[in-house]
Amino acid sequence: MKLSPLFIGLAAAALFSFSFAEAAGVAEKHAAKNMPCTVCHQAPTGGQDVEYTKCVQCHNPDQLKAAGEKIKPKFDGLNPHAPHFEDLSCLECHKGHAPQENFCAGCHGK
């Protein structure tokens, strides 16, 4: 069987979403806990106005780092919350309304 590039793309996408069972983005997780849009957005209707510094007002970086140690085995053996970049935005991986991405894979795990 000849594999078309499209098929390979879809298979890769399926693998990717399998490893991150978080298809809908972080907004949905917060809505499920009855948090309004304005926990992230300045405007109640939303938009491109989210600063990641908002995230760390609620999510403690030390706790995130500790949780990352448990995430490590399924994240290519890397702790996603212990990057070697100053001030790496959460939004490089956690998208508001789209599936999570793997920022580290740009260089690691290839």
Ligand code: HEC
């Ligand atoms: C947990 C944080 C979070 C919550 C809660 C949230 N959003 Fe967002 N939203 C984002 C982020 C981050 C973006 C930037 C684009 C992206 O990463 O998906 C965004 C982008 C948007 C955009 C712009 C889309 C675009 O492509 O320009 C709109 C409109 C929006 N959100 C509306 C809402 C509305 C309405 C709610 C409440 C029902 C909401 N959001 C709740 C994080 C959030």
Ligand code: HEC
């Ligand atoms: C107003 C406080 C608040 C803000 C701001 C906030 N969060 Fe959250 N977030 C929470 C709470 C509370 C939960 C639910 C925690 C739980 O279920 O244990 C949560 C859940 C999550 C989860 C899911 C955790 C899981 O167990 O699956 C992720 C990922 C997340 N937040 C990322 C973000 C990101 C990224 C931002 C910034 C765009 C953000 N949060 C902004 C309070 C906040």
Ligand code: HEC
């Ligand atoms: C390099 C990618 C990356 C970055 C940057 C990142 N995360 Fe994560 N985060 C992940 C991955 C991967 C998971 C595990 C998701 C899963 O198991 O589905 C995760 C899980 C979480 C969880 C759930 C933790 C738990 O207890 O299991 C929260 C909350 C969270 N992230 C918040 C944040 C916040 C806030 C920031 C910014 C300070 C951030 N993340 C930055 C990749 C990232």
Ligand code: HEC
């Ligand atoms: C721009 C490319 C690039 C990106 C993106 C990147 N890394 Fe790296 N990383 C490197 C290089 C280069 C090294 C050093 C050479 C080596 O050991 O492979 C390294 C080394 C490491 C190491 C080995 C220990 C150390 O600090 O030297 C860890 C752990 C690591 N990276 C984690 C991560 C995580 C987690 C992410 C995502 C948040 C990430 N990296 C994203 C390029 C990158």
